[in-house]
Amino acid sequence: MDTLSEIDTHPNPSFSVPPTPPNTMETTPSPQSLPIIDISPFLDPSSPPSTCQQTAIATNRACIDYGFFYLTGHGIPISKLDQVISLARQFFALPVAEKNKIKRHDAGGPEGGDGARGYQAMGENITLGRRDVQEAVDLYREWDHSEKGVAAGGEGTYKTLQGPNLWPEQPEELKEVYLDYIDQLMKVGEAIVRAMGVALNLGKPVEGADKNTEDEEVFVRNTNKSFWVMRMIGYPKLETPLVEGGDVTEFSCGEHTDYGCVTLLLADPTPGALQVLLKTGKWLNADPIPGAFVVNIGEMIERWTNGLWKSTRHRVIHRGDGYRVSVPFFYEPNFKALVKPLRKCVERTGGEMVHEGNTYGDHLLGKVFNNFYSEVID
Numbered sequence: 001m002d003t004l005s006e007i008d009t010h011p012n013p014s015f016s017v018p019p020t021p022p023n024t025m026e027t028t029p030s031p032q033s034l035p036i037i038d039i040s041p042f043l044d045p046s047s048p049p050s051t052c053q054q055t056a057i058a059t060n061r062a063c064i065d066y067g068f069f070y071l072t073g074h075g076i077p078i079s080k081l082d083q084v085i086s087l088a089r090q091f092f093a094l095p096v097a098e099k100n101k102i103k104r105h106d107a108g109g110p111e112g113g114d115g116a117r118g119y120q121a122m123g124e125n126i127t128l129g130r131r132d133v134q135e136a137v138d139l140y141r142e143w144d145h146s147e148k149g150v151a152a153g154g155e156g157t158y159k160t161l162q163g164p165n166l167w168p169e170q171p172e173e174l175k176e177v178y179l180d181y182i183d184q185l186m187k188v189g190e191a192i193v194r195a196m197g198v199a200l201n202l203g204k205p206v207e208g209a210d211k212n213t214e215d216e217e218v219f220v221r222n223t224n225k226s227f228w229v230m231r232m233i234g235y236p237k238l239e240t241p242l243v244e245g246g247d248v249t250e251f252s253c254g255e256h257t258d259y260g261c262v263t264l265l266l267a268d269p270t271p272g273a274l275q276v277l278l279k280t281g282k283w284l285n286a287d288p289i290p291g292a293f294v295v296n297i298g299e300m301i302e303r304w305t306n307g308l309w310k311s312t313r314h315r316v317i318h319r320g321d322g323y324r325v326s327v328p329f330f331y332e333p334n335f336k337a338l339v340k341p342l343r344k345c346v347e348r349t350g351g352e353m354v355h356e357g358n359t360y361g362d363h364l365l366g367k368v369f370n371n372f373y374s375e376v377i378d
């Protein structure tokens with residue numbers, strides 16, 4: 001029987017970064033598909049260790065080979081998932097003036113302004129110097145203004161990422177449905193990072209462990225106040241004609257890696273939009289499977305594992321039918337979590353640290369500024 005100790009040592013890890021292929025439309029033909037992970041053993045406290053171990057082994061394999069997988073067994077009913085997509089679709093169908101009621105504030109400026117929460121019009125997001133052809137709403141964990149040292153910039157003003165969420169007023173039931181959905185996702189996110197700690201064979205938790213103790217609960221402890229992001233995204237169909245053999249120059253979302261721990265992506269059934277970069281250098285369509293999430297690991301997991309698990313590049317090119325809607329949920333470290341390579345992972349990867357470490361909050365602030373204020377080429 002497979003045991004974790006047989007597979008956790010990664011005797012011959014490959015650390016090469018996959019080559020970035022040219023921006024052509026070449027994708028890997030089906031039938032290749034991402035692995036499927038059943039997370040249910042980690043959500044049910046009564047499940048026997050052997051079923052948890054099977055999930056952990058599959059998770060380790062998926063994270064090494066793809067950095068992406070489909071997630072089943074999460075317990076959130078399909079009716080709820082459909083409702084979440086449908087409400088996002090209804091919001092994006094509203095007149096621009098209605099959507100702009102929750103327009104995100106400017107992040108810099110003398111007035112401060114939270115700058116990250118709220119509605120972003122078409123083209124406001126920048127990736128790799130190009131404007132993404134999408135509109136979106138970002139919701140984050142509520143900022144805890146009672147904590148010392150993180151007070152708002154002054155009366156009525158907020159720093160980037162602080163301040164209240166700007167919730168859509170229409171459709172009316174959106175906020176309640178999403179708050180409940182977020183509660184459910186937090187449990188699923190926790191179960192995934194718990195499985196990841198087991199998958200990495202970091203060892204049983206010891207009495208008196210603190211946040212930085214490197215046992216199998218280290219990710220759980222550093223996400224217990226996850227600075228999560230819920231993002232509703234609307235993608236119109238890309239219209240610029242494609243030149244045969246030419247580069248793709250227009251993206252629904254440009255090539256990137258996600259910032260934090262694990263992304264749980266819920267998308268409408270549109271095929272051929274989300275593409276994942278394989279180790280072979282080819283792009284794979286990660287089409288939705290009804291009732292399953294597409295999950296991928298973010299940069300903080302790559303850093304914690306010292307590159308044993310890579311945060312895989314992906315992009316969205318929506319040239320199919322209709323207006324595509326997706327609602328990714330980013331289950332992230334705590335804002336103040338110090339994220340640096342785990343000693344055990346450094347040892348397994350030849351002793352060199354891939355990063356000296358900083359807090360997730362500082363990492364995220366850099367990303368948010370880049371996203372809204374970096375230069376656009378052309």
Ligand SMILES: N=C(N)NCCCC[C@H](N)C(=O)O
Nearest residue numbers: 125126127128256258259371
């Ligand atoms: N929170 C996350 N991961 N959002 C998705 C990021 C999409 C790429 C972004 N424009 C960038 O350039 O980073």
Ligand SMILES: O=C(O)CCC(=O)C(=O)O
Nearest residue numbers: 233253267274316326328
């Ligand atoms: O819409 C999608 O399928 C993926 C979006 C994405 O990768 C992101 O927002 O980070």
Ligand SMILES: [Fe+2]
Nearest residue numbers: 256257258314
């Ligand atoms: Fe992403």
